[in-house]
Amino acid sequence: MAGLTEDDRELFEDEQEERFGKLAAEIKPWDQLRDQLKSDMKRMKKQLPLLKLNQYFILINFANLRLKGESRIEASKNIAKAWHDGEGNWFARRVRDLARYYQTFEHLPAEQRGGMRMNRSWLHREEVKDAALEYLNNLPTGKVTPCIFCRHINGTLFPTLGIKPKNPVSLRTARRWLIKLGWSYSLVKKGVYMDGHERSDVVRYRQDKFLPAMLEFERCMTKYVWDMDKQELEQIAPDLREGERELIPLFHDESSFHHNDFEKSLWLVVNNYQQPLRKKGRGRLIHVSEFINPETGRLVYLDGNGKIVKEARKIIYPGANGDPWWDTDQLLKQMETAIEVFELQFPGKQALFVFDNSSAHGCLRPDALKAWEMNKSDGGKQRHQHDTIIPTSNPDKSKRGLHQSMTMANGQPKGLKSVLTERGFDVGKLRAKCKPVCPIESEQCCMARLLDQQDDFKNQVSMLETFITERGHKIIFLPKFHCELNPIEMYWGWAKYRYREEDKPKFEDAKGAAVKWLDACPLLTIRRFINRSFRFMSAYRKGLTGKAAEWAVRKQKQHRAVSQRVMMDIETILN
Ligand SMILES: [Zn+2]
Structure with missing residues (x-):
């Protein structure tokens, strides 16, 4: 790799990310982006400063070249040649940055100084941002989409807050807001939502x-x-x-x-009647x-x-x-x-x-401490667990730091009641385990929950970490x-x-x-x-x-x- 040019390196990294990274799935293809660019430019032609107009032209050119099959590097170099004789590589890189930016955000980069005076986005208002976040955070995983969000903004969020915008929020604005609020479109991988x-x-x-x-x-x-x-x-x-x-x-x-x-x-041959043979x-x-x-x-x-x-x-x-x-x-x-x-x-x-x-x-060791797998009483059908030290946070101070065996003298495993009583808890009125589940608010609803909350049960180190x-x-x-x-x-x-x-x-x-x-x-x-x-x-x-x-x-x-x-x-x- 040492002898490669910066372009080669960039090409290489793009190959990596676009083939395997998330970007390939998130980014619209250039034909769609080109249509979007053209309609944007047409709509705003009158009010655009020259710089922005140039950026639109460059992006549309870039899209055309990419659609013709040129690589990012080739396309950017051809544009650089046409626009800036002499400053080739530097300008080509700017073109690629601009294209990358547009692919990601679907709008032109903001002006550094001066430039257009834009109305500030509604999202700058704290109550809009909070309401939007609350709505999004409460949607089930995987249900957030720009479309649903857009409908919510115009149909519920704005009316609730008494906001009457000149124009409703567009789908693209909703998409941009999602990005600003930290959402990103992502693939389902290894069976979990990457969201x-x-x-x-x-x-x-x-x-x-x-x-x-x-x-x-x-x-x-x-x-x-x-x-x-x-x-x-x-x-x-x-x-x-x-x-x-x-x-x-x-x-x-x-x-x-x-x-x-x-x-x-x-890669398929056009007009070939044969389907490629794939193994089952x-x-x-x-x-x-x-x-x-x-x-x-x-x-x-x-x-x-x-x-x-x-x-x-x-x-x-x-x-x-x-x-x-x-x-x-x-x-x-x-x-x-x-x-x-x-x-x-x-x-x-x-x-x-x-x-x-x-x-x-x-993964914990096979004889790990697990309160939920214990019986109320000693012995019977329950797993043997390793001995422990009563944690320094134990409510009964006199028991702190003491060795506690999880096995009785006769070799049978201890139950919840014995273990808690030995630590100084009064479990007289407590049931062994809540059924079907513990209430959320209480931490002392049952013996299993109580023991499960103790530091030696809570902070166990995995086998891997111990090793x-x-x-x-x-x-x-x-x-x-x-x-x-x-x-x-x-x-x-x-x-x-x-x-x-x-x-x-x-x-x-x-x-x-x-x-x-x-x-x-x-x-x-x-x-x-x-x-x-x-x-x-x-x-x-x-x-x-x-x-x-x-x-x-x-x-x-x-x-x-x-x-x-x-x-x-x-x-x-x-x-
Ligand atoms: Zn409980």
């Missing part, structure tokens, strides 16, 4: 826990920052304090390759569990000649007549190898394992629904795109192709994927969300953090 991205509990975890922790971790990491003069990634040493070890982030994820994976769209179904599975890091790319132990001696990657072939399905036990076994490989490759350094927030990763911290390394969980914060997603995309293009008649061929492309991703590319995720973190720290964050990250491709300059651009868009 959860801005759910309040998820945001709280992201902003209050994950981002501050990562910032502190980042200080102890080697960074690879784009050097404009040298045109390469420059290594910047960590800022370590007394007794600190250098941290190396290892991003984990699992992914499956299907034997018969094909592109969603295919997607075929057998290749399941990969892997870690990537900025130092060696994949987690591997290399000998003096750079040859791989040992690696952490685990590939299985699950399904009928194949390997058993992937589970927590297999992950823990892989972790043993991963830590061994890490310590061989990076002696004296500390690993920061970054996992996604799936339930499998939060890693006991070995002197660190672990952090990504916020839910935030796949853009896991750079390994880009790595999967890189390998899968190439895997799909290959002919794989037999399953053995598929196995070979998957490994070949998983191994082929260059270290520099992996570093750029990792930097991209750090840019998203930087954008979220600055309070950006959804589309605005995405835009900032794209604008600052070569950097690791989102700069003040881009923040200012964004503020002019959003305000």
